[in-house]
Amino acid sequence: xxxEEVEISSKHIFSGRIVDLSVRTVKLPNGETSTREIVxxxxxAGVIAxxxxxxxxxxxxxxxxxxxxxLEIPAGLIDETDASPLDAIKRELNEEGGYKADxxxxxxxxxxxxxxxxxxxxxxxxxxxxxxTEKRSLDEDEFLTAEWYSLDDLKKLLSEGKIxxxxxxxxxxxxxxxxxxxxxxxxx
Amino acid sequence: xxxEEVEISSKHIFSGRIVDLSVRTVKLPNGETSTREIVxxxxxAGVIAxxxxxxxxxxxxxxxxxxxxxLEIPAGLIDETDASPLDAIKRELNEEGGYKADxxxxxxxxxxxxxxxxxxxxxxxxxxxxxxTEKRSLDEDEFLTAEWYSLDDLKKLLSEGKIxxxxxxxxxxxxxxxxxxxxxxxxx
Numbered sequence: 001x002x003x004e005e006v007e008i009s010s011k012h013i014f015s016g017r018i019v020d021l022s023v024r025t026v027k028l029p030n031g032e033t034s035t036r037e038i039v040x041x042x043x044x045a046g047v048i049a050x051x052x053x054x055x056x057x058x059x060x061x062x063x064x065x066x067x068x069x070x071l072e073i074p075a076g077l078i079d080e081t082d083a084s085p086l087d088a089i090k091r092e093l094n095e096e097g098g099y100k101a102d103x104x105x106x107x108x109x110x111x112x113x114x115x116x117x118x119x120x121x122x123x124x125x126x127x128x129x130x131x132x133t134e135k136r137s138l139d140e141d142e143f144l145t146a147e148w149y150s151l152d153d154l155k156k157l158l159s160e161g162k163i164x165x166x167x168x169x170x171x172x173x174x175x176x177x178x179x180x181x182x183x184x185x186x187x188x
Numbered sequence: 189x190x191x192e193e194v195e196i197s198s199k200h201i202f203s204g205r206i207v208d209l210s211v212r213t214v215k216l217p218n219g220e221t222s223t224r225e226i227v228x229x230x231x232x233a234g235v236i237a238x239x240x241x242x243x244x245x246x247x248x249x250x251x252x253x254x255x256x257x258x259l260e261i262p263a264g265l266i267d268e269t270d271a272s273p274l275d276a277i278k279r280e281l282n283e284e285g286g287y288k289a290d291x292x293x294x295x296x297x298x299x300x301x302x303x304x305x306x307x308x309x310x311x312x313x314x315x316x317x318x319x320x321t322e323k324r325s326l327d328e329d330e331f332l333t334a335e336w337y338s339l340d341d342l343k344k345l346l347s348e349g350k351i352x353x354x355x356x357x358x359x360x361x362x363x364x365x366x367x368x369x370x371x372x373x374x375x376x
Contacts, residue, residue, distance in 0.1 A: 003257055003331050005250045014201050014209060016225040018304055021202060021209050026252055034329035036252040037204040039227050041304060062193045063302040064214055064224040069191055070302055108346070110354040112301040114251040114258055116206055116229060119301055121354065141222035143191050158296070166298040166309065170358040173365055180368045 002029045005036075018042070018077075041119035045089035046075035048171045049101060050127045055148035056175060058168065059096050062143070071157065072165045074146070075121075085122035091136065093126070097146045098135035101126035107174060112166065121167060125178075151176060190217045193224075206230070206265075229307035233277035234263030236359045237289060238315045243336035244363060246356065247284050250331070259345065260353045262334070263309075273310035279324065281314070285334045286323035289314035295362060300354065309355060313366070339364060 005026040013021040020040040028034055049057040058071045074096040075089070082088035086104065093099050107123040138144070149157070154172045157163045163172070193214040201209040208228040216222055237245040246259045262284040263277070270276040274292065281287050295311040326332070337345070342360045345351045351360070 001331070001333050003248060003250045003333070005252055007252070007255075016211065017223070018225045019209070019227060021207070021227075023204065024252060028329055029250075029331045032329070035205065037206045038253045039207060039209075039304075040253075041301075044303075060191060062191045062217075063299075064193055064195070064212060065226045065228075065304060065306045066299055066302055067195075070299075072302070108357055109349065110352050110357045111251075111254055112354050113229075113305065113307055114254055114260070114353050115232075116227075116253060116307075117301070117305070118253045119304075141216055141220070143189070143217045145189050145191070161297065164298050165302050166300050166354055166358070169296055169298045170354070170361065173358065173361050177361060177365050177368065180365070 004029065005034075008033065037116055039117040039119075041117055043078045043085065043120040043122065044075055045078055045085045045092065045122040045124065046073050046167050046171070047089045047093055048073060048107065048123070048125045048175055049093060049097065049099065049129060050125070050175070051129050051148060052127075053148070053150075055150050056154060056172070057093075057097050057099070057146055058149055059144045059146045066164075068164075070165050070168075071163050072168045073171045075167065078122075086124065089122070089124050094132060095136045095138050096144060098132050099129045100132055102128035102130070123167065123171070125175075151179065192217065193222075196221065198226075225304055227305040227307075229305055230265045231273065231308040231310065232263055232265050233273045233280065233310040233312065234261050234355050234359070235277045235281055236261060236295065236311070236313045236363055237281060237285065237287065237317060238313070238363070239317050239336060240315075241336070241338075243338050244342060244360070245281075245285050245287070245334055246337055247332045247334045249333075254352075256352075258353050258356075259351050260356045261359045263355065266310075274312065277310070277312050282320060283324045283326050284332060286320050287317045288320055290316035290318070311355065311359070311362075313363075339367065 076092040078088040112119045264280040266276040300307045
């Protein structure tokens with residue numbers, strides 16, 4: 001069965017600091033046409049950072065789209081100055097947590113919400129952390145606090161509906177699987 | 189530490205079939221102002237549907253934002269006619285897969301990408317499936333095929349980078365976690 005849609009035209013609606021919006025007209029597999037609203041967004045990187053006490057680093061911050069303070073794994077947009085997604089997340093771990101890590105592994109790459117957006121997330125695992133004596137500054141409009149949580153704490157917070165960010169819900173489940181199976185890589 | 193931002197004003201940019209875009213001016217915790225680009229999106233529901241052969245149902249479909257065919261768990265927007273998220277996903281399992289299920293459990297609720305969007309996903313688990321002799325029609329602009337995959341198949345597809353949809357990467361990890369721990373609910 002042919003599933004492919006073919007772009008006929010694209011109408012640009014908005015270019016912002018973070019998102020770009022356009023409406024594409026596509027030819028459907030049955031020859032009819034439809035429109036697709038597309039939000040373009042720079043790729044991002046996140047990290048499951050685990051300390052020697054087997055705790056995960058989470059940051060607390062205000063998220064205006066849902067008007068709530070969330071608990072999330074450290075993450076951020078990949079800048080043009082970042083040589084790679086791994087470089088970007090090392091910078092974020094420094095800025096948001098004040099840590100560097102000696103052991104790094106890629107966990108997964110995924111698109112956050114493929115129905116309407118092209119935002120891609122590169123997710124890493126790291127451990128063997130060192131607290132930095134001088135950490136990088138946060139972005140000018142970024143305010144957050146960083147805290148450590150055990151797996152039991154995290155499962156309790158999940159059950160209470162206090163962790164509601166998709167990548168963080170995934171990160172906790174992935175970390176639990178790592179501990180259960182003794183592996184770090186998803187494909188093992 | 190105060191983390192809260194306060195909305196000062198909001199400029200509406202676009203209202204579409206699927207997304208609404210606005211740019212909000214907010215007062216930051218330090219008293220300065222900044223802007224936040226907000227994509228509003230209806231909530232959605234998805235399902236980890238497992239058959240008697242211990243296989244998961246995935247659907248193959250074109251995703252115009254990334255111009256690729258993806259493999260995803262059955263999912264869809266919650267309509268105004270749906271009495272609940274569970275009602276919505278039962279409808280999607282019928283439309284996209286042609287199945288009904290006797291056992292249902294809520295797995296998680298999360299926001300897909302809280303940095304720029306309010307899209308919320310309600311994720312369910314179901315098993316004890318029955319193939320329907322007459323299934324509901326797909327939406328007019330929806331084209332997909334449904335197939336079953338074992339956990340081994342899914343882990344291979346993940347390792348090959350052939351499953352790239354966030355909720356589906358999570359669904360597979362969650363299902364593996366269920367099988368490892370013998371539990372269905374994340375908080376157990």
